[in-house]
Amino acid sequence: MAVPGTTTSKVRCRPCMLQLDDPSLLKEACYVNGQWVAAKSGKAFSVENPATQEEVAQCPEFDAQDTEAAIEAAAVAFASYRKTPARQRARLLRRWYDLMIENADDLARLITLENGKPLAEAKGEVTYAANFFEWFSEEAPRIYGETIEASNPSCRIVTIKHPVGVCGLIAPWNFPAAMITRKVGPALAAGCTVVVKAPAEAPLTALAIAELAHRAGIPAGVVNIITALDNTADVGKVLTTHPVVKKVSFTGSTGVGRILMNQSSSTIKKLSFELGGNAPFIVFEDADLDVAVRGLMACKFRNSGQTCVCANRILVHRSIYDKFIKMVLDVVQTFTVGNGFVEGTTHGPLIHGRAVAKVEEHVQDAVAKGARVLHGGERLPHLGPNFFGLTILRDMKPGMKICTEETFGPVAAFFAFDTEEEAVEIANDTDVGLGGYFFSKDVSRCWRVAEALDVGMVGVNVGVLSDPAAPFGGVKQSGFGREGSKYGIDEFTVTKMVMTGIEQ
Numbered sequence: 233m234a235v236p237g238t239t240t241s242k243v244r245c246r247p248c249m250l251q252l253d254d255p256s257l258l259k260e261a262c263y264v265n266g267q268w269v270a271a272k273s274g275k276a277f278s279v280e281n282p283a284t285q286e287e288v289a290q291c292p293e294f295d296a297q298d299t300e301a302a303i304e305a306a307a308v309a310f311a312s313y314r315k316t317p318a319r320q321r322a323r324l325l326r327r328w329y330d331l332m333i334e335n336a337d338d339l340a341r342l343i344t345l346e347n348g349k350p351l352a353e354a355k356g357e358v359t360y361a362a363n364f365f366e367w368f369s370e371e372a373p374r375i376y377g378e379t380i381e382a383s384n385p386s387c388r389i390v391t392i393k394h395p396v397g398v399c400g401l402i403a404p405w406n407f408p409a410a411m412i413t414r415k416v417g418p419a420l421a422a423g424c425t426v427v428v429k430a431p432a433e434a435p436l437t438a439l440a441i442a443e444l445a446h447r448a449g450i451p452a453g454v455v456n457i458i459t460a461l462d463n464t465a466d467v468g469k470v471l472t473t474h475p476v477v478k479k480v481s482f483t484g485s486t487g488v489g490r491i492l493m494n495q496s497s498s499t500i501k502k503l504s505f506e507l508g509g510n511a512p513f514i515v516f517e518d519a520d521l522d523v524a525v526r527g528l529m530a531c532k533f534r535n536s537g538q539t540c541v542c543a544n545r546i547l548v549h550r551s552i553y554d555k556f557i558k559m560v561l562d563v564v565q566t567f568t569v570g571n572g573f574v575e576g577t578t579h580g581p582l583i584h585g586r587a588v589a590k591v592e593e594h595v596q597d598a599v600a601k602g603a604r605v606l607h608g609g610e611r612l613p614h615l616g617p618n619f620f621g622l623t624i625l626r627d628m629k630p631g632m633k634i635c636t637e638e639t640f641g642p643v644a645a646f647f648a649f650d651t652e653e654e655a656v657e658i659a660n661d662t663d664v665g666l667g668g669y670f671f672s673k674d675v676s677r678c679w680r681v682a683e684a685l686d687v688g689m690v691g692v693n694v695g696v697l698s699d700p701a702a703p704f705g706g707v708k709q710s711g712f713g714r715e716g717s718k719y720g721i722d723e724f725t726v727t728k729m730v731m732t733g734i735e736q
C-alpha cells in the first residue's frame with residue numbers, strides 16, 4: 233500500500249522514462265481536507281503507462297465511506313470559503329495558475345506517463361489547463377446580479393448570485409489536467425468547494441495539481457481530489473446522491489452521463505454534462521484545401537483521436553474527394569506513432585485495450601461494408617498492445633458504425649457528398665451534437681451552414697475549438713451546460729431574487 237504523500241518514482245518509473253524536476257509532485261494518496269490520505273480500507277489500484285503497460289504508481293481505492301468524508305470536509309470548508317472576498321478567490325486561483333506554469337514540464341511528464349500523448353502535446357495541455365485558472369481568476373470579481381423593474385411600483389427587485397455549494401466533479405482521462413481545471417476553476421471562482429473524482433486511468437496529474445493547490449494556499453477542504461477504480465460506481469453514487477452535494481459536473485461518455493443523471497434526480501442536483509460527440513468535418517468544393525488539411529490534422533489526430541471534439545465523419549465534396557484524401561495521406565505518412573517520451577513521436581498509444589478493440593471493430597465493420605483502407609487500419613503490436621496505426625478509410629457509406637458511434641481513435645473516415653443540403657443532412661443525422669467543422673470561402677454559406685448544424689460548437693475554417701474564452705458544450709445527447717468563458721461560472725452559481733417593498 234502507498235504511504236500517504238510519499239513518492240515512489242525512483243524505482244517503478246525508471247523504465248517509463250519519468251524524471252521529475254520535483255519528484256514530490258508524484259503523489260500516491262488522495263487529497264482530502266488539506267491532507268494526503270490513503271483509503272480507509274488500505275486498498276490501492278495500479279496506474280499503468282499505456283505505452284508500456286508498466287505499473288507507474290498505486291492510488292487509493294476510495295469507497296463510499298471515504299467519499300462521504302471528503303464531502304463532509306468540503307461542506308465544512310464551504311461555510312467559510314463562500315464568504316471569502318472575490319478578490320481573494322481570484323488571487324488564490326492566480327497563484328495556482330502561476331504554480332502550474334512553473335511546474336509545466338513536470339505536469340506534462342505526468343500526463344505523458346499516464347495518458348500516453350507525446351510530451352509536446354502534453355505540455356500544450358498543461359498551458360491550456362492552467363489558462364482556465366487564469367481565466368476564472370479574472371472572472372471571480374465579475375459575478376454580477378441585476379436590478380429589474382418590478383411590476384408593482386412599490387417594489388424593487390435585485391438579483392444576487394450565490395455559490396451553489398459543494399460540487400461533485402467527475403472527469404475523464406483524455407485530458408487529465410484540462411478537464412479538471414475547466415471545472416474546478418469556475419467552481420472556486422464562484423465560492424464553491426469541490427470533491428473531484430480523478431479518472432482511474434490517469435489520476436497522477438490531478439493529484440499533482442492538488443499538491444499545487446496546497447502550495448498556492450487554497451484553504452483545507454476547498455479542493456478535495458479522490459481516486460477509485462473498482463469502486464468507481466460506488467463513489468459516483470455517493471457524489472450524485474449525497475444531500476450535501478448541490479451540483480454535479482461530469483465529462484465522459486453519454487452512457488455514464490445517463491446513469492449519473494438518473495442518480496442525481498434523487499436529490500434534484502444542478503447538473504452540467506459534457507458527453508460524447510460524433511463530429512462532422514465538412515470540406516466544401518470552395519474551401520482552401522491547405523487550411524482544411526491543417527485543420528483536419530489537428531482536429532482528427534489530436535491525442536490520437538481520443539478527443540470528444542475530434543472529427544468522426546469527414547465529408548468531402550465529390551469534386552475534390554480524391555485530391556483532398558491524397559493531400560491528407562501525404563501528411564499522415566510523415567507522422568510517427570510511438571512512446572510519447574521518445575523524441576520524434578507525433579502520436580501516442582490509445583488509453584487501454586478496450587479503446588483499441590473499439591477502434592479495430594469500427595475499421596473492420598467499415599471494411600466489411602465496402603470501405604477501403606488507404607493507410608494503417610491495424611494494430612501495431614511491435615509497439616505494444618495499446619497502439620493502433622493512424623488510419624485513413626475512403627468510400628464510407630451510411631449504415632457503418634462510424635456513422636452513429638464515436639470511434640474515439642485515430643481513424644479518418646471519408647464520405648463523399650454532392651450538395652450543401654446533403655452534407656448538412658448527413659452531419660445532423662446523429663443523436664449527439666458536440667463539435668462540428670466545415671471549410672468554405674463563401675461567406676453566405678459559412679453563415680447558412682453554421683446555423684444549420686445541430687451542435688453546440690462550430691469551427692468555420694478552423695480545426696481546434698479549445699479556448700478558455702469560448703463556451704464549450706453540446707446539444708442533444710452530448711449534454712448540457714457550458715464550460716469555460718463567462719458562461720462557465722453560471723454553472724456554479726444560483727440566482728437569488730430579492731424584492732423590497734418601499735413606502736411611496
Ligand SMILES: NC(=O)c1ccc[n+]([C@@H]2O[C@H](COP(=O)([O-])OP(=O)(O)OC[C@H]3O[C@@H](n4cnc5c(N)ncnc54)[C@H](O)[C@@H]3O)[C@@H](O)[C@H]2O)c1
Nearest residue numbers: 403404431432464465468483484485488506507508509540
Ligand atoms: N464533452 C466533453 O467535453 C468530453 C471530454 C472528454 C471525454 N468525453 C467523452 O468521454 C468518453 C471517453 O471517456 P471514457 O471512456 O473514460 O468515458 P466514461 O464515461 O467511461 O468515463 C469518464 C469518467 O467517469 C468515470 N465513471 C465511469 N463510470 C462511472 C460511474 N458509474 N460513476 C462515476 N464515475 C464514473 C470514469 O472513471 C472516468 O473518470 C467519450 O465518449 C468522450 O466523447 C467528452
Ligand SMILES: O=CCCC(=O)O
Nearest residue numbers: 406407539540541698
Ligand atoms: O475531449 C474533450 C475536451 C477537448 C478540449 O477541451 O479541447
